[in-house]
Every structure is written in C-alpha cells, then in structure tokens.
Amino acid sequence: MTMKGCAMEKFLPARPRVAVLMSGGVDSSVAAWLLREEGWEGVGVTLRLFSPGDDAAPGVCRFLGMPHVFFDARQLFEDRVLSPFRRGYARGETPSPCVGCNAALKFGLAWEVARSLPGVSFIATGHYARILHRPAGVRLARAQDLRRDQSAFLYALPPEVLPRTLFPLGELSKEEVRARARRAGLPTALRRDSMDLCFAGEGGYRSVLDPALLHRPGPILDEEGHELGIHPGIVHFTPGQRQGLGIASPVPLYVLRVDPFRQALVVGPRERALAREVEARRPRLLAPDLVFPGARVWGKVRAPGPLTPGTVELLTEDRLRCRFDEPVFAPAPGQHLVLYGEEGNVVAGGGEIVAPRSA
Template identity: 45%
Template sequence: MKRPHTIAVAMSGGIDSSATAAMLIEEGWNVVGITIKLWPTISERKAAQVARCLDIPHYIIDLQTEFRRTVVDPFVEEYRRGRTPNPCVICNPRIKFGLLLEYARQELGAAKLATGHYARVELDETTHKWKLLRGVDATKDQSYMLYRLQQEHLRNILFPLGYHSKEHARCIVEKLKLPASRKESQDICFVTEGSYRNFLASYAPELVRPGPILDTAGKQIGEHKGIAFYTVGQRRGLGIAAGKRLYVVRIDAHRNAVIVGSREEAMQRSIKLKSLTFVSGEQITKPVVVSAKIRYNTQDAPALLKPIGNGLAELLFEKPQMAPAPGQSAVCYVGEEVLGGGIIAEAGESEG
C-alpha cells in the first residue's frame, strides 16, 4: 500500500542503512536517501550506489565544518584534559538528529528521518511522551549511544531495525543484491586509517609527548609514550615488568602522567556524573533505582542514581565496576527503557 508521506533515510552505504531503506520502500513509503559528508576521507560512493539500486533520490549534505567544530575539536580537547570521550554521543543529537533531521524535514519535506540504529522509539499512551528502548537484538543494541536524544528528536525519527536482528538486515541486502559495504561501522567514523591514537598524533602532536608512569603512591615505575595512547582501565601496552597485572587507574594531564595500579585500585563503586540529560526532558529530583552501563560494550549493572545538586548526580553501584573512565558516558535504564545519563566527571574512592 502506497503511503502519503516521505521518509528520509540516513544512508552510509553499509548493511544497516541499506536494509532500512529497503524495508521502508517495501512498506510503501516514499523514500529518499540522504548522506552526510562529515570528513574528507569518508566516501559517499557506496551510499549513492545503493540508492541507485533501490531507485530512490539521493542527496548529500556537507556538514564538515559543523562536524569539526561540534565533534572533532571537543574530542581532541577532552584528550588534552586526560579524558576518554565518546564522539558518537555528541554527534547523534547535534549532527545526525539535529542538523541532518532539520535538513530532511525543511529541505526535502520528509515527515521523519530513519536510520539503521538498533534501538526502538515508542509513544507512551499514558504520558504522551516518547520512549527510547533497547533494540530487540541485544548483541547490536545501540540505545547507549542515543541516550542524549530528546523528545523533539524522538517524535521525528524511525529505527526500523530496532525490532529485528543484524541477520535480518543482512538477509535483506543479500536478497536484493545491494552493493552495501559488508564492513562493520567503525567506533570513530572520522578515523578511517590507523587508530585514533595515530589520528591524535597528527591532529594534536602535543598529546604524544612522553611522560612518567606512576604507581598510586606517586613513585615513577616507567615512561609512557603520550597520554593519548592510554585510557583508564587499559592493561596491555604499558611496557612495565612489575610482576603483577597493572591497569591505568587515572590520567593526570596537568603533569602529563599516567597512574597505574592493581585491579582492585581500578574498581570503583561510586561515580559522579555531569551534563545530565533525560529522555523525558524532566530532571530527576529524588534517587532512582536503575541499571547502568559505563561503556558501550559492557553489561549494565544495578545502581542508585542520586541527584546531588549543581547539575550533578552520583551513580552508586551495588558492586564495584571496572575502571569508569572520565569523559565516557554512564547510561541509566529502567527495564528496557533508557532513562537518561551523563558524562563521567570522576569516580569515587577505590573499593578494595
């Protein structure tokens, strides 16, 4: 059945966005493809090829200047401060579901923007608020990366793959013989060659200045290659023969020092959060029992989220968590629903 509205699909040329476009066409929507030019080394060629195969219009919007200013420059600045940022968390509300969504609606006349994310958006019939839920495929769930989305975003977006598995998307692409890239998307899209450390070495060479590796008592036990090469929780690549396993427990950018300790010293039960945001748009005023993740690829764990004033909150876990990294996000869930979260400002005392 032909539907009256236009849906814009954010297309990268990968399996997920290609399958999303194909699914919406099958449902009868008037589909247009749209690709963001974010970085000089990111090609739009695959997306254009898929759009041609699907026989849909394809548009390219150049947001390189905005992306550099909004995402890349803050990414580098966080490393200068000894933190470990997550650029996708910033890009999603500001670029993909900010500027791109605005372009799709205003310039292309699209009713909604669809992407290939594995998450779900549903309207709560009681509160009339939009909810962000985990994707059905737990192995691909991307709700963590989307926790900063607000009501004005959610009401205008679709995540068709949130109700399906990766295998379902792969089958659609293979059945239609679409020339989609089989590579999994990279953690950091603008790092197309080498590692993010190589990117930082060329973009901000001062971050690869050698400095001391200290134990938690302040004694120097080695030398690091530059704070950009280390993140809290890291064990491999320290270059220290200590006779026991050591982990990065803190990065002191002011002293250009990497502090290492035992696994027990890296474990933390209490985390302070800043830049809090909640999907409902309403701040919490009392403690809430949640299940929280401190990294994208970790299991969430039971915790208590407590507002402590000045726009901050404490996340107190039932059990100590391994090496919460300042700059990363802690995302809180209530069952399948994303409550919200914040940026890890600091961790509390070590739990021995």
C-alpha cells in the same frame, strides 16, 4: 553548509515521507529497503562529515528508486565533534564522540534538513535501537540484538525528535540484516562493517590527534607516587587499560587515572579501578520521569559494557550521580554514564563522566 543532489521539484508531498540517513553502509541500506517494503516513500540524506567521504549512498538510493540529497556538514563536524575530541584527549580524557555526533548532527542537523524537504515528517537511521510508544510517552529502548545495541550512544538525542524517529533494524540481528541485504540484492550487501569511529580510518583515533601528543613521554606512577616506568604518551591509555604498560609486577597493574598536568599514568591492581559512585556532567534526560534522586535505575559506564543496578543520588542541571549496587570497572572521564529504566529496557538519560569515586 550546502545541500546538493536531486532537484527540489522531485520532492512531491503526496503522503508523509521519511528521510533515511544514509552512510553508504549495509545497515542504513537495509533500513531504507525495509521502509520501502513497508510502503514508505523515502528520501536518502547523507551528511558529508569529512573528506574524502563515502559516495556509496547515492547508488543505493538509485537502486531503491529513492531521491538522494548530500548535505555538507564538514565544518560543523569539525567544530562539534573533532575539535572536542582532540581537546578531550589533550585533557587526559577518553572521549566518546558518537554521542555528540548523534545529538548535534545525525538527529539535530539531519532532522533540520529532513524537515526542509517537502512532505518529510519522519527520520530513520540504521542504528540498532527501538522506539516504544508508552502511555508515559515515547521511549528509546535497547535493540533486540543486545550484541549490537547502540542505544547508549543515543541518550542525548533531542527528546522532541523521538516521536518522529524510526529504527527499522531494532528487532533484527546483524546476521538477519546481512541476509536481507543479500536477498534484496543491495549493492552494499557485502560491504564490511564500518569502524567504531567513522572518521578514524586505518590509523585509528590517533590519526586525528595532534601529532605532538602521540610522542610525549611521562612517568608511570603507583598510588604512592613511586615511578615504575615511562609511557610514550597519555593519549595511548585509558582507565582500566592493562596492555602496553610494559611494567614487570607480581600482580597485574591497570591504569587507574590519567594525570594530564604531570603527563603521568597512575596504576594499581584491578580492585583499585573499581568505583561504586559515578558522577557525570551536563545530564540529558530522555525520560525525566525515570530519573530523580532515589530512583532505581540500571546503568553502564561504557557503551558495550553490562548494565548494573543502582540508585540516582544526585540530579541537578549540571550534575548526575549514580551509586551502583556493585562496583563498576574503570569509569573513564570523557566516557558516558548512561542510565536505563523499566528493568533496564529503556534509556532514561545520561551524562559525561567526570569524577569516578573509589569503591
């Protein structure tokens, strides 16, 4: 991993500075502009995660009069994000790579890079989330614009980074961000939003998988084991999916489970995809005082999904289990169980879903 960009002598620690993680998109550009307008002295930091990368960030920094640094993190991105992503799909899971990328790179490695720059003591990004300072400590909260809220992707952040984190877009809607970009004349004002997976490109997530997995047909089974059809490959499906099965049935059928050992899909009616208890591995807690056996929480099993109230049933070093008041739809291994406290406003913790239990 190497760092290049502006000469280090330009980083004069006249006052506390903020490293702004710059992707080259409109969100991070507006975040940097807002901080400059508030009087912060910013330094743009871009992690080079894959090739070809996006080279728009240096131009934005020049426009704002900010120095900029590239950091080559391609090998770490391959090891910590892409390789686990591929292995997850091969195991029949539905990985959510953004959680690990945020924890290991954008708020792990990037924070190390930021602290190495003279005078830098804060890190900022264009995520839609908020930081709240409470008597119990610093909390990660949902964004004001719940349609854009990204807090579920941030539950695994190192807790020690939170007091040094700024989310300038947390109180804004996407429309307001676009309007401010135009008003500021930012060169990224008219750029399209990035895709859900930054590395996927035009081919979607399948473009980074082993090509052999894309064409590995297998049986579509009902819960009794009767074969109903043939699918093109398990990597094209996830629990709760209905589209693409190609099965004629008097009732709509949904994927209930993905069986990587038999390369099979198990399907059934929608009610069979509901689960009241959801278990996750490797729990990470941002607010340990809000997560304990018996604690009342609000949770979700997909980042854009709704919050459902429930109770923490189990918490160990390796397991977290929540029982929801009402069944949730199709929790998928590889996705994340994210729990919120304070009436669903602040992120308490979460983990990677391993064993959805039937309702």
